[in-house]
Amino acid sequence: MNINKSQLKRLSKDTNAVQSSHKMDFPIKVLQIGEGNFLRGFFDWMIHECNKQGHFKGSIAVTQPRPAGRGKIAEVKRQDGLYTLMLRGFHQGKKVEKTEIISVFSKVIDPYEEWMEFLALSENPELEFVVSNTTEAGIKYQPIPLEEGKPIESFPGKLTAFLYQRYLHFNGDAKKGLIMLPCELLERNGDSLKQCVLKYSGDWDLPKPFMEWVDRDNLFLNSLVDRIVTGFPANESEKLFAAWGYKDTLLNTAEPYHLWAIEGDPSIEERLPLQQAGLNVRWVKDLTPYQMRKVRILNGSHTLMAPLGILSGLEEVKQAIDHPEFNQFLSNAIEKEIIPSLPFDQNEMMLYGESVLERFKNPFVHHLLADISLNSISKFKVRLLPTLEEYHRVKGRLPDCIVRGFSGLIRFYKVNEMKGSYIGKSFSGKVYVVKDDIKTIEFFREQWLRYERGEIPLRQLIEATLSNQYLWGKDLREIPNLGNELCRYLEGMID
Ligand SMILES: NC(=O)c1ccc[n+]([C@@H]2O[C@H](COP(=O)([O-])OP(=O)(O)OC[C@H]3O[C@@H](n4cnc5c(N)ncnc54)[C@H](O)[C@@H]3O)[C@@H](O)[C@H]2O)c1
Numbered sequence: 001m002n003i004n005k006s007q008l009k010r011l012s013k014d015t016n017a018v019q020s021s022h023k024m025d026f027p028i029k030v031l032q033i034g035e036g037n038f039l040r041g042f043f044d045w046m047i048h049e050c051n052k053q054g055h056f057k058g059s060i061a062v063t064q065p066r067p068a069g070r071g072k073i074a075e076v077k078r079q080d081g082l083y084t085l086m087l088r089g090f091h092q093g094k095k096v097e098k099t100e101i102i103s104v105f106s107k108v109i110d111p112y113e114e115w116m117e118f119l120a121l122s123e124n125p126e127l128e129f130v131v132s133n134t135t136e137a138g139i140k141y142q143p144i145p146l147e148e149g150k151p152i153e154s155f156p157g158k159l160t161a162f163l164y165q166r167y168l169h170f171n172g173d174a175k176k177g178l179i180m181l182p183c184e185l186l187e188r189n190g191d192s193l194k195q196c197v198l199k200y201s202g203d204w205d206l207p208k209p210f211m212e213w214v215d216r217d218n219l220f221l222n223s224l225v226d227r228i229v230t231g232f233p234a235n236e237s238e239k240l241f242a243a244w245g246y247k248d249t250l251l252n253t254a255e256p257y258h259l260w261a262i263e264g265d266p267s268i269e270e271r272l273p274l275q276q277a278g279l280n281v282r283w284v285k286d287l288t289p290y291q292m293r294k295v296r297i298l299n300g301s302h303t304l305m306a307p308l309g310i311l312s313g314l315e316e317v318k319q320a321i322d323h324p325e326f327n328q329f330l331s332n333a334i335e336k337e338i339i340p341s342l343p344f345d346q347n348e349m350m351l352y353g354e355s356v357l358e359r360f361k362n363p364f365v366h367h368l369l370a371d372i373s374l375n376s377i378s379k380f381k382v383r384l385l386p387t388l389e390e391y392h393r394v395k396g397r398l399p400d401c402i403v404r405g406f407s408g409l410i411r412f413y414k415v416n417e418m419k420g421s422y423i424g425k426s427f428s429g430k431v432y433v434v435k436d437d438i439k440t441i442e443f444f445r446e447q448w449l450r451y452e453r454g455e456i457p458l459r460q461l462i463e464a465t466l467s468n469q470y471l472w473g474k475d476l477r478e479i480p481n482l483g484n485e486l487c488r489y490l491e492g493m494i495d
């Protein structure tokens, strides 16, 4: 039987291994767009901590960004918003193993089935925050129409419709503006989200006073999240469920380490008491140093190792770290290419780099390279391309490890379509699935197909890739010698 409300009482009596301190009748203060592992292992856990300590006294309405079949909202509903979170690893030298049922969702909405209910939430006077995680691919502007009663798939589009309904309902009351806390790993995520919302407002001819209200009375905070959240532990779940006496399809796992740096006024703590609950949250004036070091060093090395690791038959981050050659490759990438391209104190960056490699070694964390490889193209653009460009600008040559990773990325997208999935094959013929937006995957599929048919040489495939503005927002052929270097590495990656 899956965990749900009716089972909670029994569990708190019967199970010692799982903590459950549930109180679900707090008013909804947060709209959450994103039901994925990360938010459930990070923000929702934080709110749970705040509530346990009596600080926040609020609950969350959770929705799914993408249509049915592309998310977990049905499972969240089935489990009455409850799920188990395991935090495991080392914190300040001490072993941590904590398992807890998180109970912060008081409303679960599928915006594609319940669009009007989703919009109606905007009329809730107690609502204060909108938190999101839709991956880097989610905060994107793409022209779309606004049609009455019809769900909007774009996340910023959805938010625009939501804010407009709130604005109308409260007659533009300045005090009813919301605080947006996007967790997507994009530089200046709050600014980007705001720009998209204003762009949609313009496209849809929404009144100027609404746009002024969005601009003046709502806050779109830039923030940077850091915690490795590894999702469902497939290899241990059966054993755990047997011990706990219940199943949980939303079971989530994460490391104890967490950091949330938010560019915002510390007075927001009065409404969102995260530091007061002892959480590692920093209200900062300038997010840039936190953002750049984390995205380029930690996420950059993840994005570097995922395609190459999968192509080499590896499955988890830890396997890559335990593999002598891979370890050397990653250490070189971090120490010799990523860190020297960062404009900060190099000793401090080295210390952070070492701590990241330590976190990757966490014996409890089974971080799947397949999960990390989701939307790898947009991740490469944000996490590794800036290093490649900066390194080249400063040193006048290309960073070897990053270029090798880039070649691996292009090879990783050599896929065929099979029953709606895109399948690639590793160097030894092992099958893997590529997940990215259709336009991106279709571009590569088409290029590789033409290459295989002998219609284009490898060099032309690389030129087409580098010049694709949709992928990179610019023409990468302008980077001297990049095409040649990619070609050299790719030749060794295909049969
Ligand atoms: N897992 C971690 O350790 C971790 C840590 C920090 C940040 N993140 C962030 O989380 C994201 C991955 O999320 P997760 O680990 O929860 O994975 P997940 O697959 O469990 O969740 C991904 C979420 O993003 C949504 N999504 C995916 N593509 C989308 C798109 N094109 N448009 C709108 N929504 C989309 C999904 O519907 C889902 O809600 C990363 O891109 C990163 O921004 C994750």
Ligand SMILES: O=P(O)(O)OC[C@@H](O)[C@@H](O)[C@H](O)[C@H](O)CO
Binding pocket: 038, 135, 185, 225, 226, 227, 228, 229, 298, 299, 300, 302, 303, 371, 372, 373, 374
């Ligand atoms: O979550 P993603 O898919 O954006 O990226 C994969 C990892 O790099 C990421 O999840 C890190 O583990 C995380 O950002 C650590 O804070």
